[in-house]
Amino acid sequence: MKDKTKGKKIIPLKAPHLLHVPLPELFGNKPEPVVETGKRVKKYQVIGQAKEGFPAKVHSPVSGIVKKIGNILQADGKDGLCITIENDYQEEIDETQEKELVPEEYTSEELLRIVKDAGIVGEGGARFPTAVKYDVADQEIKTFFVNSAECEPYLTADYIIMKEKTAEFFEGIYLANLILKAKEVVIGIERQNKELEDIFAPFFKQEKYKDYKLEIVPDEYPQGGQLQLIDTIKGIKIPDDASSADYGYIMSNTGTVYAIYEAVVKHKPLIERIVTVSGEESDNYGNYRIKIGTPVGHILDTIEYTKKDPMIIMGGPMMGKYIYDLDTPIHKGAGGVLMLKKENIERLSCIGCGYCVDVCPMYLIPMKYEEHYRKKKYHKLKKYSIDDCIDCGSCEYICPCNVPLMESIFKGKSKLKELENEAG
Secondary structure, X not given: OHHHHHOOOEEXXXXXOEEEEEOOOEOOEOOEEOOOOOOEEOEOOEEEEOOOOOOOOEEOOOOEEEEEEEEEEOOOOOEEEEEEEEEOOOOOEOOOOOOXXXXXXXXXXXXXXXXXXXXXXXXXXXXXXXXHHHOOOOOOOOEEEEEOOOOOOOOOHHHHHHHHOHHHHHHHHHHHHHHHOOOEEEEEEEHHHOOHHHHHHHHHOOHHHOOOEEEXXXXXXXXXXXXXXXHHHHOOOOOOOOOHHHHOEEEEEHHHHHHHHHHHHOOOOOXXXXXXXXXXXXXXXXXXXXXOOOEHXXXXXXXXXXXXXXXXXXXXXXXOEEOOOOOOEOXXXXXXXXXXXXXXXXXXXXXXXXXXXXXXXXXXXXHHHHHHHHOOOOHHHHHOOHXXXXXXXXXXXXXXXXXXXXXXXXXXXXXXXXXXHHHO
């Protein structure tokens, strides 16, 4: 259904009355509120920041009053700390901005600080802090990959940035590489988006982009995985437990480089993102610019969604998460909100066909995760390298018995983390 939204221009979604801005605990990073209930905040003001671990600042998308700091149900069905802001619609901006320079006048260290201060993370879903990824010190980076494959069905958020905001997209890549100093820049898109080649052509002729390369990769899932894309383009298999930077490769998503452009050129932190709204049960398809913290229910109300009791997914249908509560907010890695048909799935026992093993891009044995999680043999999940799973969902998609493989993987990872925390 990508064709339904590939032709839809980016539309700003009206900001809601209440926003629940997430303070997500990711990669050992736990942002804490730096504002208090009842206080007024300005747009772009820092409202959350980690005191230790990876840096990931959180900013207010609007001006208004902090109404509550507490848990809101997130897309994974778990409570997550949020700062609830009552929008006053004044759009008063926090004026602590950087001095205005042309990009070339910034040092790589200054650019890296801007990326850090803007709270930019990977927008492909993982939300790893970009400043941490780009802090490679004196390490030589051979290739900077821009991951524009967007292999998940339905989603066109990256596509529409490349089509409609092409100049900003290229400038974001340029700014990122002023930090990384990679010898080569490669943009990877899927064959189904080959028409972008003509849109990109004038930019490749410009002096500062003339050495950039475009690689058109097959329409295969999960082509957008970092290791999979590097393998497809370079023919190099990076071990699961290795860092791609150790091999001289850094990769960023389309939305991430666009956010870098906005941070450096427009002095704008990451307070909103492009989100595709789609699905067979959707009445109003489109690509919307939506503020971080916007409740899913507000999106449905704004597009005048009328159908009752749909299955709502945040993200794509393969790696996305079910929405259990319409107060669940948009986060920095949410590329889609999908309304899909509810299905009564009959779960059967594993028959040992091995299809899940055949399709796993990480060469794992997914059937073992369901077995050992069900039997509460959690230590064996480690034995079968559950941490190497990229949560792509290919195993469950191919399974003829509808074994709840992804549920076992998600809950298994969570249980292992819980046991590790208990062990100190």
